[in-house]
Amino acid sequence: MLSIKDLHVSAEDKPILKGLNLSVNAGEVHAIMGPNGSGKSTMASFLAGREGYHLLRGKVQFKGKDLLSLAPEERAGEGLFLAFQYPVEIPGLGSLQFLKTALQEIRKYRAQEKLKTTEFMKIVHQHAETMGIAMEMLTRPLNEGFSGGEKKRHEIFQMAVLSPSLSILDETDSGLDIDALRTVAKGVNALRAKKNAMILITHYQRLLDYIVPDKVHILFEGQIIKSGSKLLAQELEKKGYEELIASYQKKLSDTSA
Amino acid sequence: MGADKDLLSSSLSQDYAYGFSSEIETETLAAGLDESVVRLISEKKGEPPWLLAWRLDAYAKWLDMEEPRWAKLSFPPIDYQKMIYYASPKQKKGPKSLDEVDPALLETFNKLGIPLREQEALSGVAMDVVLDSSSVATTFKKTLSDLGIIFCSFGEAVQTHPELVRKYLGRVVPSSDNYFAALNSAVFSDGSFCYIPKGVRCPMELSTYFRINAMNTGQFERTLIVAEDETYVSYLEGCTAPRRDENQLHAAVVEIYAARDAEVKYSTVQNWYPGDKDGKGGIYNFVTKRGLCAGTRAKISWTQVETGSAITWKYPSCILKGDHSVGEFYSVAISNHHQQADTGTKMIHIGKDTRSRVVSKGISAGQGQNTYRGQVQILPSAAGARNFSQCDSLLLGSSCGAHTFPYIDVSNPTAVVEHEATTSKIGEEQIFYCHQRGIDTENAVALIVNGYAKEVLKQLPMEFTVEAQKLLGLSLEGSVG
Numbered sequence: 001m002l003s004i005k006d007l008h009v010s011a012e013d014k015p016i017l018k019g020l021n022l023s024v025n026a027g028e029v030h031a032i033m034g035p036n037g038s039g040k041s042t043m044a045s046f047l048a049g050r051e052g053y054h055l056l057r058g059k060v061q062f063k064g065k066d067l068l069s070l071a072p073e074e075r076a077g078e079g080l081f082l083a084f085q086y087p088v089e090i091p092g093l094g095s096l097q098f099l100k101t102a103l104q105e106i107r108k109y110r111a112q113e114k115l116k117t118t119e120f121m122k123i124v125h126q127h128a129e130t131m132g133i134a135m136e137m138l139t140r141p142l143n144e145g146f147s148g149g150e151k152k153r154h155e156i157f158q159m160a161v162l163s164p165s166l167s168i169l170d171e172t173d174s175g176l177d178i179d180a181l182r183t184v185a186k187g188v189n190a191l192r193a194k195k196n197a198m199i200l201i202t203h204y205q206r207l208l209d210y211i212v213p214d215k216v217h218i219l220f221e222g223q224i225i226k227s228g229s230k231l232l233a234q235e236l237e238k239k240g241y242e243e244l245i246a247s248y249q250k251k252l253s254d255t256s257a
Numbered sequence: 258m259g260a261d262k263d264l265l266s267s268s269l270s271q272d273y274a275y276g277f278s279s280e281i282e283t284e285t286l287a288a289g290l291d292e293s294v295v296r297l298i299s300e301k302k303g304e305p306p307w308l309l310a311w312r313l314d315a316y317a318k319w320l321d322m323e324e325p326r327w328a329k330l331s332f333p334p335i336d337y338q339k340m341i342y343y344a345s346p347k348q349k350k351g352p353k354s355l356d357e358v359d360p361a362l363l364e365t366f367n368k369l370g371i372p373l374r375e376q377e378a379l380s381g382v383a384m385d386v387v388l389d390s391s392s393v394a395t396t397f398k399k400t401l402s403d404l405g406i407i408f409c410s411f412g413e414a415v416q417t418h419p420e421l422v423r424k425y426l427g428r429v430v431p432s433s434d435n436y437f438a439a440l441n442s443a444v445f446s447d448g449s450f451c452y453i454p455k456g457v458r459c460p461m462e463l464s465t466y467f468r469i470n471a472m473n474t475g476q477f478e479r480t481l482i483v484a485e486d487e488t489y490v491s492y493l494e495g496c497t498a499p500r501r502d503e504n505q506l507h508a509a510v511v512e513i514y515a516a517r518d519a520e521v522k523y524s525t526v527q528n529w530y531p532g533d534k535d536g537k538g539g540i541y542n543f544v545t546k547r548g549l550c551a552g553t554r555a556k557i558s559w560t561q562v563e564t565g566s567a568i569t570w571k572y573p574s575c576i577l578k579g580d581h582s583v584g585e586f587y588s589v590a591i592s593n594h595h596q597q598a599d600t601g602t603k604m605i606h607i608g609k610d611t612r613s614r615v616v617s618k619g620i621s622a623g624q625g626q627n628t629y630r631g632q633v634q635i636l637p638s639a640a641g642a643r644n645f646s647q648c649d650s651l652l653l654g655s656s657c658g659a660h661t662f663p664y665i666d667v668s669n670p671t672a673v674v675e676h677e678a679t680t681s682k683i684g685e686e687q688i689f690y691c692h693q694r695g696i697d698t699e700n701a702v703a704l705i706v707n708g709y710a711k712e713v714l715k716q717l718p719m720e721f722t723v724e725a726q727k728l729l730g731l732s733l734e735g736s737v738g
Contacts, residue, residue: 071697072693073691076692077695082693087690090687090704092712093708093711101696101700105694105696162695
């Protein structure tokens with residue numbers, strides 16, 4: 001599904017990703033963990049096509065296509081979804097109108113027929129229920145006046161309606177209380193399927209108690225320094241990043257010596 | 258910012274979709290203006306002596322006036338002697354139905370996406386269509402006349418209801434009001450007249466499509482709406498104009514008279530030719546619109562969506578004379594490319610407990626300059642008056658400008674006046690968020706701008722809302738990369 005090879009990316013002339021390698025198959029859920037400033041959010045934003053980053057070298061293949069040659073909206077059309085860490089507000093624009101436009105545009109990209117409003121509403125009702133989203137909330141302007149928890153739930157709700165192949169959740173758990181976290185996890189788990197993949201970006205192992213990943217990667221200074229099973233996240237929770245990083249740096253100096 | 262510039266320069270490609278000229282035979286006077294032209298216009302229209310006298314008086318006043326230059330607009334001097342003051346489609350007699358209307362004319366409207374037949378059949382909208390200066394088709398007259406409503410061309414009203422025209426003409430906008438109103442009063446060619454008799458609620462939206470059609474012809478429309486006691490009427494005005502390289506002057510006057518418990522809603526979608534992306538051509542739109550809430554609890558509401566014209570100079574206003582009367586002004590004004598808009602409103606509070614509400618949403622893109630100019634005046638007599646004004650500006654790109662000039666003058670201590678203003682930019686974050694959901698830049702800008710303007714758009718009658726939403730998106734196509 002997704003293959004990242006030797007990816008080097010800078011922002012404002014500062015290298016952020018320095019040789020990132022990652023491969024995600026359909027049906028898998030990967031967790032990317034790492035301390036602040038390790039490049040987690042850059043990875044998410046860069047893959048989605050946000051401006052302001054420079055590709056130094058490397059390749060990203062998404063479903064067999066060169067992802068980096070596509071415009072951000074084309075990436076969405078191909079089935080890439082980013083759940084934003086800080087969803088932006090668009091005053092006056094109704095949430096449902098926005099979502100309907102998004103779905104129609106994605107369908108247009110895929111040369112699928114326009115969805116009838118009744119069909120669209122059916123999809124909306126189905127997922128709103130799972131995500132515990134009141135219809136009243138969807139009549140409000142996009143993210144305007146939403147609480148932190150509402151914004152995150154709304155991101156996952158959009159993900160459910162748009163039904164992407166690859167979802168990247170950028171710190172969706174941050175700022176959520178335990179109930180909201182459970183709701184979000186429930187929504188995410190409902191979307192796990194053989195044909196879909198997910199990348200969870202998170203600081204904390206807490207989220208992984210609810211969404212159990214197939215693989216866990218530790219990102220540090222723009223590289224994945226360790227990969228493992230869900231046990232790695234538990235190990236990390238016990239020992240903290242410092243010990244992991246120290247042993248990585250030791251290994252590094254051993255090989256260069 | 259470098260990327261920003263590239264995006265902007267690669268943009269601005271949206272062509273004006275209505276730039277064509279229909280080939281209808283027109284009868285045209287030679288260019289230039291003097292007393293004989295005023296007399297000739299009046300004669301051509303078979304007007305009574307009192308109206309000729311009124312025109313001549315206005316002409317004399319105009320000669321003594323100077324073109325106003327206080328607005329934040331820059332344009333070359335207008336040569337009033339180079340303009341043509343009368344052009345009328347040649348028609349044998351007034352058509353009784355659409356079948357009798359010149360097919361080329363109907364085709365023009367079809368190109369504009371305003372098929373009259375469909376309008377007539379489907380939407381229940383009565384249209385008094387003005388092409389250049391004379392009315393060529395008036396529909397739904399029968400339904401309206403059964404209710405005693407008069408809705409016809411101004412020229413026709415002068416013939417059939419001279420006493421009403423004489424009673425109200427110039428009552429709200431006197432010919433001496435301003436330079437352009439004086440010019441209009443002297444040479445107005447045609448326009449619309451609407452009269453709602455006491456106790457009648459007009460059951461349909463009344464609509465007029467204006468369209469400048471003959472080369473180099475100034476447009477001087479005159480609209481007069483009179484709503485008697487306990488009435489309601491909603492009036493729509495929409496314009497599209499064909500492409501022209503030479504600037505064209507448009508100086509219309511709209512007067513509204515609202516008696517006791519009368520409510521008049523006046524909505525405009527203005528899409529005159531704005532000039533090309535280099536600022537060449539386009540309509541100069543100098544309009545005087547004013548409503549008088551003469552009676553107790555009268556209400557006048559102006560809603561405008563201004564997307565066209567090279568220059569817009571327009572301040573639809575309300576004089577709140579009747580106690581408890583209400584004035585409203587809802588506006589969206591776009592200036593893209595080299596368009597300049599200096600628009601706003603005046604709310605003059607005279608009566609007790611009068612209320613006014615102003616919501617202005619300016620949008621600037623390209624090199625566009627957008628100015629809100631609003632006056633709120635509370636006279637000593639206006640005890641308990643209230644005003645709320647909100648003026649928002651939205652900027653797209655970094656070469657455009659937004660300006661706000663509120664004038665507030667309060668002479669009664671019990672009045673409450675509130676003014677809020679904001680300026681914002683369409684954020685890259687907002688655009689990226691849309692992109693990430695599969696929405697391209699043009700659709701994203703349209704969504705964001707329509708969200709921004711929603712408070713105004715929702716004031717429009719249903720028939721106009723969709724058209725206006727599309728127009729906003731179209732007007733800004735290519736203005737963000």
